[in-house]
Amino acid sequence: MANSHTGTAMVKEDSLILMKNIWKTYQMGVEELHALRDVSFHVEKGDYLAIIGPSGSGKSTLMNLIGCLDSPTKGTYLINGHLVSEMTDDELARIRNKEIGFVFQTFNLLSRATALHNVELPLIYAGIRAGERHERAKAALDAVELGDRTLHRPNELSGGQRQRVAIARALINNPSILLADEPTGALDSKTSVEIMALFEKLHADGNTIIVVTHEHEVAERAHRIITIRDGQIENDERIK
Amino acid sequence: MNFSETLKLAISSITAHKLRSFLTLLGMIIGMTAFMLILSLLLGFNGYVNEKVAGIGSNAFTVQRFNFDDFKDSDTIAAAQRRNKELSFDELDFIKRGAQMIEHIGARSGGVGRSIRVGNNSIQNVRISGVEPVIATIDKIEIEQGRFFSDTENNTAARVAFVGADIAKNLFPQGGALGSELKISGIPYRIIGIQVAKGTVFGQPQDNFIQLPIKTFGANFGGLRWNRAPNFAVTAKEGVKMEDAVDEVRTLLRIKRKLGPDEKDNFGIITPDAISGMIGSMTAVFSIVLLLVPGIALVVGAIVIMNIMLVAVTERTKEIGIRKSLGARQADILRQFLFESGLLSAIGGFIGLFIAYTAGYIITLYVFPTSIPWYAAVLAIGVSGGVGILAGLFPAWKAAALDPIEALRAD
Ligand SMILES: Nc1ncnc2c1ncn2[C@@H]1O[C@H](COP(=O)(O)OP(=O)(O)O)[C@@H](O)[C@H]1O
Ligand SMILES: [Mg+2]
Numbered sequence: 136m137a138n139s140h141t142g143t144a145m146v147k148e149d150s151l152i153l154m155k156n157i158w159k160t161y162q163m164g165v166e167e168l169h170a171l172r173d174v175s176f177h178v179e180k181g182d183y184l185a186i187i188g189p190s191g192s193g194k195s196t197l198m199n200l201i202g203c204l205d206s207p208t209k210g211t212y213l214i215n216g217h218l219v220s221e222m223t224d225d226e227l228a229r230i231r232n233k234e235i236g237f238v239f240q241t242f243n244l245l246s247r248a249t250a251l252h253n254v255e256l257p258l259i260y261a262g263i264r265a266g267e268r269h270e271r272a273k274a275a276l277d278a279v280e281l282g283d284r285t286l287h288r289p290n291e292l293s294g295g296q297r298q299r300v301a302i303a304r305a306l307i308n309n310p311s312i313l314l315a316d317e318p319t320g321a322l323d324s325k326t327s328v329e330i331m332a333l334f335e336k337l338h339a340d341g342n343t344i345i346v347v348t349h350e351h352e353v354a355e356r357a358h359r360i361i362t363i364r365d366g367q368i369e370n371d372e373r374i375k
Numbered sequence: 376m377n378f379s380e381t382l383k384l385a386i387s388s389i390t391a392h393k394l395r396s397f398l399t400l401l402g403m404i405i406g407m408t409a410f411m412l413i414l415s416l417l418l419g420f421n422g423y424v425n426e427k428v429a430g431i432g433s434n435a436f437t438v439q440r441f442n443f444d445d446f447k448d449s450d451t452i453a454a455a456q457r458r459n460k461e462l463s464f465d466e467l468d469f470i471k472r473g474a475q476m477i478e479h480i481g482a483r484s485g486g487v488g489r490s491i492r493v494g495n496n497s498i499q500n501v502r503i504s505g506v507e508p509v510i511a512t513i514d515k516i517e518i519e520q521g522r523f524f525s526d527t528e529n530n531t532a533a534r535v536a537f538v539g540a541d542i543a544k545n546l547f548p549q550g551g552a553l554g555s556e557l558k559i560s561g562i563p564y565r566i567i568g569i570q571v572a573k574g575t576v577f578g579q580p581q582d583n584f585i586q587l588p589i590k591t592f593g594a595n596f597g598g599l600r601w602n603r604a605p606n607f608a609v610t611a612k613e614g615v616k617m618e619d620a621v622d623e624v625r626t627l628l629r630i631k632r633k634l635g636p637d638e639k640d641n642f643g644i645i646t647p648d649a650i651s652g653m654i655g656s657m658t659a660v661f662s663i664v665l666l667l668v669p670g671i672a673l674v675v676g677a678i679v680i681m682n683i684m685l686v687a688v689t690e691r692t693k694e695i696g697i698r699k700s701l702g703a704r705q706a707d708i709l710r711q712f713l714f715e716s717g718l719l720s721a722i723g724g725f726i727g728l729f730i731a732y733t734a735g736y737i738i739t740l741y742v743f744p745t746s747i748p749w750y751a752a753v754l755a756i757g758v759s760g761g762v763g764i765l766a767g768l769f770p771a772w773k774a775a776a777l778d779p780i781e782a783l784r785a786d
Binding site: 199202204205224225228229231239243244245256260261304308 | 377387391693694698699701703706707780
């Protein structure tokens with residue numbers, strides 16, 4: 136697929152994320168609902184991007200497309216120069232496993248599994264052996280200061296702790312990009328500040344981060360802000 | 376995702392809902408128990424029949440007037456009655472002289488039934504027959520007291536009798552049967568031997584007989600004709616295959632009876648294999664029907680498993696979404712659910728097998744020999760696992776095909 140998209144060569148094919156004329160349309164009975172209309176942008180390695188916009192403007196829809204959890208109705212999406220629409224199911228699974236770390240507003244942890252096992256999951260699907268897996272998962276939990284909570288289940292952890300488990304899980308496979316859809320949406324303001332500090336540290340360590348939020352304090356930590364309204368990019372500015 | 380990971384996951388899913396897993400498996404357990412129990416009873420029954428009725432394991436066969444297929448219908452019976460002559464001692468001698476492959480050959484008459492009375496004691500339906508002395512060797516008769524009769528006693532038509540254990544016990548409850556006399560149709564015979572008690576086979580008493588020297592029998596019971604006509608018991612020589620001995624005897628008898636090459640045998644040779652085959656063909660339909668019933672229970676069990684797996688997929692849609700968002704491939708999800716249903720079902724099969732084995736063991740101890748051969752046990756586990764995998768196929772496919780974002784939206 137390397138040369139299958141020469142038409143997009145002009146728009147920086149080596150971008151980490153490259154979206155061109157992306158549409159996402161939901162068929163609601165006879166009516167069409169355009170969650171995204173003609174969205175184009177690109178993200179370079181090492182950037183720290185915030186996507187803001189009112190509720191229902193299409194932020195989550197966009198994030199799910201970036202994270203290869205969903206596919207666009209129209210348009211071109213390249214990740215690391217690879218055309219996502221041409222990928223097989225297994226290739227998409229590999230991208231989700233290796234290239235993307237996704238942090239959800241509602242954490243999405245397996246409730247029956249321990250923190251350690253939750254963090255291990257991406258490594259299991261990457262085919263890493265148990266010994267190495269445990270070590271790496273423990274180290275990842277240490278890094279988010281949960282080294283003493285490895286055997287706790289999600290319902291034995293606070294909201295902030297759950298989100299830190301989710302972040303450790305998102306980062307365990309050293310992804311190219313960390314996606315966070317309203318990561319502080321379910322957290323109190325003090326915990327939110329902790330999580331944002333953690334993101335800042337991760338960015339300082341060289342991680343590429345895209346965070347969706349409707350909180351200005353969260354967005355202002357980023358280096359670039361994209362504003363979405365009614366499924367369209369209204370504004371795209373670099374602030375740092 | 377490797378084997379041990381998948382196994383761990385399946386075990387943890389099954390044990391997360393222990394009661395539900397158990398209830399799901401009841402159908403499988405009952406089906407498998409019934410299936411294995413019936414199978415073990417049938418196999419035990421066959422083994423019993425082969426040993427006790429057909430005499431599989433002995434190297435003896437019988438030459439007689441009619442063949443099994445002569446009894447197909449009234450026409451074949453009538454034809455055989457015209458064509459097949461009674462066996463004669465001439466023919467016995469001809470075979471004895473000509474055969475190289477046989478060890479022993481002896482005549483035994485058809486039997487007659489009589490009631491016998493000694494003093495105040497009587498016994499009904501005693502089967503009386505005449506045999507040559509060599510029959511004791513061919514039948515491997517075990518003697519409790521006394522001896523079998525001799526050639527001299529046979530040749531002189533001596534009035535001596537070898538009797539079953541019930542005869543001695545019922546007619547001489549105080550003992551002293553050996554050497555005593557008993558009268559059959561007014562003629563007295565001296566008891567010279569008593570057989571070891573054999574018990575019953577399918578409720579038929581085996582100890583309710585009197586054997587006389589065949590010459591004595593012929594002289595006192597109206598000649599060796601009709602239902603009293605002789606047949607020959609034959610054993611193959613050590614190291615000779617029974618079929619070869621059978622072929623030799625058949626050839627000799629055909630020569631003696633001057634049968635042309637195109638003519639059918641006008642006599643029958645019955646081997647233990649033939650008897651067992653005939654019984655087998657009679658019981659085959661019956662066996663299939665008996666196994667079909669628990670077979671249906673297994674199918675119902677499989678449907679229950681499929682149903683619970685569909686429920687599991689629905690319940691765990693969110694989990695599937697999470698796993699997919701973290702990089703699980705369709706094959707990983709498929710394998711996870713197939714493994715779970717296969718393991719679940721195999722556990723049911725194993726429990727069923729265990730119960731059937733225990734029940735069979737108890738039945739063997741107290742009632743009737745049963746057996747579950749190892750291959751049937753392996754098959755049972757394999758079949759139940761396979762049935763589980765089949766039952767899980769559709770639910771697992773549904774799970775694997777879930778759209779990640781749709782699955783994540785479930786709660
Ligand atoms: N699965 C769906 N089916 C139909 N409409 C949807 C679906 N998902 C999202 N939408 C619609 O798309 C629009 C954008 O939704 P979303 O991306 O979740 O907004 P945000 O995250 O910015 O609040 C909304 O109008 C929403 O109702
Ligand atoms: Mg949203």
